Amino acid sequence: MSKLKIGLFGFGCVGSGLYKVLNESKQLDAEIVSIVAKNKHKPREKTKIPISFEPEAILDNELINVVVELINNSEEAYLIIKKAIQSKKHIVTANKKLLSEHLDELIALAKENGVSLLYEASVAGSIPIIRNLEEYYNNDTLTSIEGIVNGTSNYILSQSNKGISYTNALKDAQEKGFAEVDPKFDVEGFDSVFKLTILIKHAFGLSIASNQLLTVGIKNLKEQDVRFVKEKKFRVKLFAKAFKVENHLFAFVAPHLVDATHAAFDVGNEFNAIIVQAAYADKQLFYGKGAGSLPTASAVLSDISALNYNYAYEYRKTANAEVKLSDDLKLKVYIGSTNFSSLSEFQFEEIEDLYIGIDYAYQIGTISLTELLKVNWNERIELSLLLFSEQKINKQMKPIQNSNFNFLKKDNSYYSIH
């Protein structure tokens, strides 16, 4: 008899992947004993165990000691997870929205009930980033984390880097199954910012509401922006980024211009990558598949496996967190607009370039993060924002650190605060 008896919520792409993987794995002492799905009428592969449609089939089953939650609706998932924790069941989930919105409450509830709440699959799919942040960087001083964590956006950007328009690239992504029919969550940056708040919790010990952070997706990028990017030999990457300068933490999601020397330059298509910088280990890059049935199932499986030896996240950095979220930052940006006059809304500290064409204008210069936070970028579709990955050093300020890191050298060691 196996030690871990799993109740599985959700039998979609990842759920059925997990079922397959768990049946094939020889080394794991765990079995799925009950599956609860939502849609009674959806055609499915045959399973050895019957599929139920009532959450109670799992929640009231005392034999089940692990709930794996893989459903789409984050509010339903929240209620399920809460009840499951109260029934002393361990939780494995991939639901970043739910986690971003309720993490502290669920951590406290899990602690109170003596169960583990694990969610490696919620950020960057198969890349073991949460576990590494928890276990491996807990004594080294992390200074920054920068990730391509949304495969859909990265796929679309890869296509647009080839000169294909955003609209056609999105259509192609939808046809290939990389983008949802309603892609808002992905292309407006919300998926990335939810993941960023989870990463910040493990990297810097701070609990941050996603709506506190500048969140700009790729939706507004236009043909004219793509042309600029190509001409200047940049590529665009949607980064979820957080970095520390002394006790200030800066964090945002926005499309960035990267040049060929940047480690993320070649991270294409639906792939994810995360670059971590620490005081002693220096910069490290983790690269792999961020989504898809089997890679995500593989991450879920690792969490299940960790339950076999009673693993729980310890949030060691939370207790020691001296850093505070701050907006006191100046950034080098490109702002484009189909309406020239809207550029004058922005109070730049310094303007380097201004281009005005018949139907498009853009301005490059230094602007404060506070100024960028005033705009609802996803609503103002005439505006495009691109951050420069390589930022100028403000003369009054010292760079974060003097690294000899060559391959990644033009990256975020150049930010400064005031």
Added chain:
Amino acid sequence: MSKLKIGLFGFGCVGSGLYKVLNESKQLDAEIVSIVAKNKHKPREKTKIPISFEPEAILDNELINVVVELINNSEEAYLIIKKAIQSKKHIVTANKKLLSEHLDELIALAKENGVSLLYEASVAGSIPIIRNLEEYYNNDTLTSIEGIVNGTSNYILSQSNKGISYTNALKDAQEKGFAEVDPKFDVEGFDSVFKLTILIKHAFGLSIASNQLLTVGIKNLKEQDVRFVKEKKFRVKLFAKAFKVENHLFAFVAPHLVDATHAAFDVGNEFNAIIVQAAYADKQLFYGKGAGSLPTASAVLSDISALNYNYAYEYRKTANAEVKLSDDLKLKVYIGSTNFSSLSEFQFEEIEDLYIGIDYAYQIGTISLTELLKVNWNERIELSLLLFSEQKINKQMKPIQNSNFNFLKKDNSYYSIH
């Protein structure tokens, strides 16, 4: 009072780095209570605690519960570690030669004495590859691991990729401190093969003596080889590689030709990278600093930190290991020689290219691994061996797996067995 009382053997580059890092770290409940160094006359930075020169100062100190071993001599280290384990002290070491030669014995001894033996720093410095192989891939089926694990060789190769001759690049590396005065260990592939056997233990559960494996370093590479590589737009990377086809495990260290589509193409200078391929997670790349005082100290520190919660490697794959080391493999290779007639020693299965110049000749074709194992490459300095990273599929054989992995697609999914 801290829980972990550390006795430190070796106060060179890494040892003094660890001392610095441990003094700065706020989160770790550990302190160095005794240091044993070798050379009484070497000038050193001042330390708060006196430096001793007798191993007994640590081995006989009952207050010490952790021995961190960072000395060069692997035979001395072996004796120290054995005694320390028998005195019920946990071990943290970075000594790959020692581990490669005595791993199974030391694992058994540590188990018998109820202590942990940890060695993250022994392979790829700051990259947490052993911990990830142990914890994260234990339920996913690993199919291959491929690493640039020797920073010295990679630095020299990076220079030679720029057209600088091996001799000058080595001199430059020695001046910069990336290469030892006696670089044999690095440039003949021994350092890489020691690390490979440690990786194989954690990735595939097999104990392999390093002298069973084809081990070719970069020492023999000549100006003419560098010219060939440049003309064909390849780069050379010294890979330590192990991969599984059904129940056969193939493993070797050799310089490889990689093209611009390979994930390791841009891994330059003293950096390390490891590419792991698993059935579900697919390919993943870990990239970071493989050597140096602080990155290595950071890895040692992670092991010390893990001792705080009684962490020990579990070698889960060892019990289930069904794979056997095999030579039954055909490889596409480039063999160059300053002496044309020596090419005729090799029994190629198929010859694709033969070039004969006044003072140099090379041949490209398919050859068996058994045939390559007959030669002592490091002694036969007239011969250069380069493996093609992209191997042809043998028509009778199916590729290992049908991956959609684009960024890394031209890599080792193409090997085949007979």
